[in-house]
Amino acid sequence: MIHPKTELRFISNEVGYGVVATEFIPAGTITWVLDKLDRQFSTDEFQHMEPIYQDILDTYTFRDNRGQFILCWDNGRYVNHSFNSNCLTTAYDFEIAIRDIHPGEQLTDDYGYLNIAQPFRGIDENTRRKVVYPDDLLKYYKIWDKKLLRVFNKIPHLGQPLRQLISEKLWEEIMAISKREKEMESILKNYYYGENHYLS
Numbered sequence: 704m705i706h707p708k709t710e711l712r713f714i715s716n717e718v719g720y721g722v723v724a725t726e727f728i729p730a731g732t733i734t735w736v737l738d739k740l741d742r743q744f745s746t747d748e749f750q751h752m753e754p755i756y757q758d759i760l761d762t763y764t765f766r767d768n769r770g771q772f773i774l775c776w777d778n779g780r781y782v783n784h785s786f787n788s789n790c791l792t793t794a795y796d797f798e799i800a801i802r803d804i805h806p807g808e809q810l811t812d813d814y815g816y817l818n819i820a821q822p823f824r825g826i827d828e829n830t831r832r833k834v835v836y837p838d839d840l841l842k843y844y845k846i847w848d849k850k851l852l853r854v855f856n857k858i859p860h861l862g863q864p865l866r867q868l869i870s871e872k873l874w875e876e877i878m879a880i881s882k883r884e885k886e887m888e889s890i891l892k893n894y895y896y897g898e899n900h901y902l903s
Contacts, residue, residue: 704738705779707864709810714783717826721783721809728804731857736868737796740776743767746897766818770897785811786830791851792816794888795873797865799858801850815839816847818895844891851890856881 708726713719728734749760749772763780764772774780782790788811792798804810814825814835822836836842859881863869869877879885 704736704740704865704868705775705777705782706732706734706810709778711778711781714809718783720781721811722778722781724804724806724808724810726806728800728810729857729861730800730802731854731861732800732804733797733858733863733865733869734790734800734804734810735775735779735782735798736865737773738776738868741779742774742776744772744774746770746772761820765814766820766895768818768893768895770818770895782810782812784814784825784835785809786813786825786828786832787811788813791847792890792893793851793855794890794892795876797869799851799854801854813839813843813847815843816890816893818893840891840894844889844894847890848887852887855887856883 705722706728708724708728709722710725711720712723714721744760744764749757752760760772760774764774767773789800789802789804789808790798790810790812791801792812798812800810816839818840819835819837822834824834825832827833855877859878866874876885880887
């Protein structure tokens with residue numbers, strides 16, 4: 704489920720639609736949680752679908768560390784890629800804002816950690832990276848972990864509209880990590896090692 708203080712807006716002809724903040728979302732806010740309405744499709748299910756459905760899943764899903772295709776039921780599926788994303792996924796089936804997101808600003812992910820099947824060239828953002836590769840998570844997880852760690856301790860101290868989707872057990876773990884009583888699991892946990900991924 705995507706953060707409730709967001710909406711779908713047309714961004715540009717090049718980008719299409721995107722998810723935009725309608726209110727200020729401070730760094731450390733949980734911006735998306737995998738929930739019970741999100742659909743999960745196995746590789747076998749995907750391969751036995753008609754091409755029209757495969758095209759939809761290719762466009763709107765990401766893959767988890769088991770290779771399942773995850774289709775968000777809400778606007779979460781419209782979050783666009785950025786090489787300088789303001790949200791990052793975690794090893795805990797939720798994403799957080801890694802910096803403040805202002806009203807009217809897009810929520811963005813780095814598709815490099817979404818286990819894409821084929822590389823693609825992103826929109827030029829004047830960054831060193833120009834292409835997203837299926838193995839980016841193996842290359843950049845340490846950088847992404849550092850970004851997460853800078854804001855992870857803020858999670859328990861902010862108003863979290865999606866808190867009710869976090870189990871008590873996981874919330875206790877979040878609390879322990881924020882107090883440095885436990886280490887945060889690496890984003891690398893999300894990497895899918897199966898199939899023949901293209902390696903850059």
